[in-house]
Amino acid sequence: MLLVPCPNCGPRNSADLRYGGESHARPDPATATPQQWRGYLYLRDNPAGWLRENWYCRSGCRRWFALERNTATNEFRNPPAPGDKRGGKA
């Protein structure tokens, strides 16, 4: 079980959330080249270490937010405070 620190609901079981994968800035569709866009769609850093990821608290506050997690140890760090803009989906 993974305890996910939801900024609004507190620690929740990861089964209560939807995992949204790596959090990357979306390129502007109007100016991005097809290659940049496909890179954004498909290519991943997939590090064994700290990673910024999107989560959706589907059975709690029903909000998207980004969290930093260590993919090797499953620790979380610097969870955003409730209502913090930093917690917005990147």
Place this chain on the structure above:
Amino acid sequence: MTGIGRRLGRRPPKYSAAALVWRGMRGDYWPRIWRDTELKRSYDAVVIGGGVHGLATAYYLARNHGITNVAVVDKAYLGSGASGRNTAIVRANYLTPEGVAFYDRSLQLYNSMALDLNINVMMSERGHLTLAHTDAALRTMNWRAEVNKLQGVNSSVIGPDEIKKIAPALDTSDHPRYPILGALHHPPGGVVRHDAVVWGYARAADYMGVEMHQKTEVLDILCEGGDGPDGKGPGGKVVGVRTNRGDISTPVVVNCTAGWAGLISAMAGVRLPITTHPLQAAVTEPVKVFLPTVVVSGSLHVYISQTDRGELVFGAAVDAVANYSIRGSLEFTEELAGHVLELMPGISRMRLLRQWSGLCDMTPDYSPVMGFTPVDGFLVDVGWGTYGFKAAPVSGEQMAEAVATGRTPKLIAPFALSRFDSGELVGEKGAASVGH
């Protein structure tokens, strides 16, 4: 000890009953099945990852193309990753024509493997049932059966009565929450002893002069001429590999890792469309053999086979959260037990012996990434998701051909990394053994 007498033929000596008696009477030890040699400073090709894929690649390089100055390096021991953690199921009943052709060739190679490698891999062609619990699943089974038949692969859709005849332990009544409506029956599917496949390839490759280096961790891939830092990245070429036992110079590096595929590729400046997820599996105590076939249920996230010792081996879907920690979880065990009992209520008193986990490299279209990359001399055989073991022989054969000829073989052309640039994805999710 590079014994001159060791490489007399293309096949290593037989394990035979006569040899067993002879060695038993003389009190001999069995010889080590592969040599432990010094790491040389230079090789014609270096294969990263000592699992079935890496060993098969090295074996076919030596056997089909005569390239024997090859090193297989692994940071742990041979078969320590997914090759020793999978549930040993082989099949060819895929959904896309590309996938069916590819896995059918793999199944052929598995069928002749015991003869080719002179080792008993315990290939058991026991049949494979993919259960459908919904109309949508049944439609996909019909689709797969038709694609399979067109390519000469034996698959058909059968009803609950026939399922009951094949596997009486299954509850085919309409009592369960998700009753069994039908199944895709694939007689050529079955199980193989996965450790024997690893040892067989290692022994046969060693016999032809390939070197296996265990506890040799790759720290960096040395490149020149690329766009990125240190000459890595697109446009560059591979010149060597830095390991914890020193640098090796080589013009060709083949990345045959699972789990760490993205990290190894990043060392050459190549980004991959891969995320690493653990997949958990479990095994029960041994009982009398009652399940004569492999049973898969996509809706219930489980696949089951019984070993010759009588243990039931269960596998499940990959964990939802990307992860490098190889840990088990209670949720997995609870969910697995619930789902298995829905299929086979009769085994409710059986006890789980142990559970384990392995790493799967998931790609967006559930097909692998194989062949050349924008870095010259850096090839990948990665992104196997949950299909890696069943594809090992054909992957090795095709990757060896790619290395030897410098061209992408036709069978793996659809799986090139460039498909993510061109958008020509090979959607294989519908044939994933379980829903992800």
